[in-house]
Amino acid sequence: xxxxxxxxxxxxxxxTSLFMITRSNVIHAALLLVLSFFFLAGxxxxxxxxxxxxxxxxxxxxxxxVLYLFSIMLMNVQxxxxxxxxxxxxFFAILIVLILGFEIWSVLGKGVFPAMKVWPWKLGAxxxxxxxxxxxxxxxxxFPFEVVSILLLAAMIGAIVLAxxxxxx
Amino acid sequence: xxxxxxxxxLGAVLFLxxxxxxxxxxxxxxxxxxxxxxxxxxxVTLIGFSRQWADLSGQVFAIFVIAVAxxxxxxxxxxxxxxxxxxxxxxxxxxxxxxx
Amino acid sequence: xxxxTEALIAFIxxxxxxxxxxxxxxxxxxxxxxxxxxxxxxxxxxxxxxHGLLQPIADGLKLFLKEDIIPSKSDKVVFVLAPIxxxxxxxxxxxxxxxxxxxxxxxxxxxxxxxxxISSLGVFGVVMAGWASNSKYSLLGALRSAAQMLSYExxxxxxxxxxxxxxxxxxxxxxxxAQSGGWFVFSQPLAFIVFFxxxxxxxxxxxxxxxxxxxxxxxxxxxxxxxxxxxxxxxxEYANIMVVSTVGITLFFGGWMGIPGIPLPGFVxxxxxxxxxxxxxxxxxxxxxxxxxxxxxxxxxxxMFPLVLINIxxxxxxxxxxx
Numbered sequence: 064x065x066x067x068x069x070x071x072x073x074x075x076x077x078x079t080s081l082f083m084i085t086r087s088n089v090i091h092a093a094l095l096l097v098l099s100f101f102f103l104a105g106x107x108x109x110x111x112x113x114x115x116x117x118x119x120x121x122x123x124x125x126x127x128x129v130l131y132l133f134s135i136m137l138m139n140v141q142x143x144x145x146x147x148x149x150x151x152x153x154f155f156a157i158l159i160v161l162i163l164g165f166e167i168w169s170v171l172g173k174g175v176f177p178a179m180k181v182w183p184w185k186l187g188a189x190x191x192x193x194x195x196x197x198x199x200x201x202x203x204x205x206f207p208f209e210v211v212s213i214l215l216l217a218a219m220i221g222a223i224v225l226a227x228x229x230x231x232x
Numbered sequence: 233x234x235x236x237x238x239x240x241x242l243g244a245v246l247f248l249x250x251x252x253x254x255x256x257x258x259x260x261x262x263x264x265x266x267x268x269x270x271x272x273x274x275x276v277t278l279i280g281f282s283r284q285w286a287d288l289s290g291q292v293f294a295i296f297v298i299a300v301a302x303x304x305x306x307x308x309x310x311x312x313x314x315x316x317x318x319x320x321x322x323x324x325x326x327x328x329x330x331x332x
Numbered sequence: 333x334x335x336x337t338e339a340l341i342a343f344i345x346x347x348x349x350x351x352x353x354x355x356x357x358x359x360x361x362x363x364x365x366x367x368x369x370x371x372x373x374x375x376x377x378x379x380x381x382x383h384g385l386l387q388p389i390a391d392g393l394k395l396f397l398k399e400d401i402i403p404s405k406s407d408k409v410v411f412v413l414a415p416i417x418x419x420x421x422x423x424x425x426x427x428x429x430x431x432x433x434x435x436x437x438x439x440x441x442x443x444x445x446x447x448x449x450i451s452s453l454g455v456f457g458v459v460m461a462g463w464a465s466n467s468k469y470s471l472l473g474a475l476r477s478a479a480q481m482l483s484y485e486x487x488x489x490x491x492x493x494x495x496x497x498x499x500x501x502x503x504x505x506x507x508x509x510a511q512s513g514g515w516f517v518f519s520q521p522l523a524f525i526v527f528f529x530x531x532x533x534x535x536x537x538x539x540x541x542x543x544x545x546x547x548x549x550x551x552x553x554x555x556x557x558x559x560x561x562x563x564x565x566x567x568x569e570y571a572n573i574m575v576v577s578t579v580g581i582t583l584f585f586g587g588w589m590g591i592p593g594i595p596l597p598g599f600v601x602x603x604x605x606x607x608x609x610x611x612x613x614x615x616x617x618x619x620x621x622x623x624x625x626x627x628x629x630x631x632x633x634x635x636m637f638p639l640v641l642i643n644i645x646x647x648x649x650x651x652x653x654x655x
Contacts, residue, residue: 069234073242080246080269084253089261090410090463096265097456103272106242109234110283112291117445119275122298125452127268127305129482132459134309135261136471138316149256156255160248167244176236180286191441192291193502199288200295207292211299218303225310228317 065109072109075102093131100124111182114193239280246273258323264308271301345437349426353574358388360570364614371618395563403466403556411464415557415564418457421450422571429578430505432588432598443504444496447579448489451534454572455481458553461565465556474553476625477536477543483632484533484540487526490640494523494647495583508587517584522643524584526636531576533632535569538617542625577609585609 079099086092100123107116150156184191200208250273253266275294282290315327362377362384369376377384402411428443430436440446455478462474496502498519499510517524533540543553554565581587585605588598623631 065234069238073238076242077245077249080249083269084249084257084262084266086262088407089259090407092262092265094410094460096268099269100272103276106276107279110239110279112279112282112294113440113442114445115279115291115294117442117449118295118298121445121449121452122302123268123272125449125455126482127302129455129459129478130305130309131261131265132456132463133475133478134313136459136463136475138313150258153256156252159255160252163251164244164248167248171237171240171244174237174240176284179233179236179284182283182286190501193442193445196288196291200292204289204292207296211296214303215299218306222306222310225307226313 069106069109072102072106075099076106089135090132093128093135097124097128100128111186111192114196234283236280236284239276239283243273243277243280246270246276258325260312260324263324264305264312267308268301268305271297342437345435346427349431349437350423353423353426353571357567357570357574358392360574360610361391361566362388363610364570364617367611367614368618371615392563395566396560398559400559400561401556406466406556407464410460412561414457414461414464415561415568416457417460418454418568419564419571421453421457422568422575424450425575425579428504429582430508430587431602435599436505439503439505442502444492444502444507444583447504448485448492451488451572451575452485454568455485457568461557462553465553467556470553470555473543473555477553480540480543480625480628481534481536483629484530487632487636487640488530488534490637490644491523491527491530492583494520494640494643497644497647497651504582504587508582508589511586511589515584515586520584520643520647522639523647524580526640526643527580527584529636531580532613532616533628535572535576537573537613539620539622540628541622542628573610573613574606577606577613581605581609 076099079095079102083092083095083099086095100119104116104119107113107119182192184195247270250266250268250270253269254263257263257266275297278290278294278297280290282288282294365387366376366384377387380386380390402408425447427437428440428446430439458474458481459478462470462472462478465471495507495516498516499507501507501510532538536544554562557565581602586601587605588602590596590598590601
């Protein structure tokens, strides 16, 4: 029962991503990426990571993409511009990407995985994913957690300093 | 039950699409969006592995990846805004002076 | 029960909830005009139907039949999608809210978090509307409104962490059941105050309605909209009011749980509490002046944010030491 939904979501993600990298209108590209994030959140729910799905919608599309949209609107991007949108070397770019794809396929195709383990809780039940994630995040991974908070602080200060108006003395 | 190979294939395809976007486009914001797509491809792979071994470390790491993506988006956009201050530069090959 | 029966029951529940909510949202516009009118010592709509009861239908019909203008230089796809992005999240949230002990569409173990995530999508509709209109007033109003909504959404989320710590679960039904020993508004008064103010700002209500005040930026982000799309924005505001009121009473006032002693069904208690909270929203609109934009931001970040952090800290401390 999960497999048709998986195909649906992954088709959605791939199609919207392909559209996104080919749009010349930047706002359309950003909105298509938001759409692909929704499909991705659905995929996360299928894999038993429902907390992460909500985090993806809340932070990635509700936070980061809004930041992108704000910046696009405030920066006066020439959306319907007639200048060249694509690199002159795009043929070599596609070639490199295809070679990379071939390498990945030749490595992954040889992988043999044992039988999939089942989650120790029933999917979607309470207590389930959220409680287990909390108990592991604050005991085993508390150090990376604190480091990420310092990283966020550094990024915030850096972004403010970089984007401030220079006051000419 | 979704086999792990499906997740890995999807992650690989998304990563390649993102890489193609980064290498082929001139517009700085589309390049940043393609980088976000690559980070999401990594997330898909992590979640796939987390499901395979029923280990929550994959999901925890995916949360950290999202946090780092937020930082990188903020700093990248701040750089773009400061580049755009005097005149609108939108294509990355126009940023070719060593000292601004 | 096989999949087909379950799907059918789910569809029927969804249809019922959608219909009832749409009707209530439409009549909320009428209710607001009547209540504000009576507070201001006048009568409000009186002509259409008995005491103006058919006014929402007249309004809806008028907006439906109006000419649908799309500005020629606007981004047409985004222009049409924006009202949908504002209205749909308000309705999706109803899927996880418990209306009584047995009537809810579904229970997910991330219910509260889902509500937060979906409510954060309303910002997209506002930003898209402002941009797609290709007009200075719309863009400025949209950016102001979006910045306000984003900031106060953070305070909303933090204010909800207090009751969450006491309830111990993100599941909305379990949060309601955890209040059987006392409503959370008595044990988390600070969280409730911050939640209420953040809800006012999140739905662009007075005193935080600068982005859509008529005397300010013409009409903010919905300046260029007419006809059915404008009706969507209009309805979306009232739908959002209903949503935050419902979330507020579920988290702070016990949802469908009544005062033990008065035997009323759970649904009646729910409706009574919801009506009271919406009445307070409308009452505030008739009473308070509005904040200036920098005052709004200052109140949020310098006053409410420390307050909500102190609340979380104290709740955690007391829960660890005594409970």
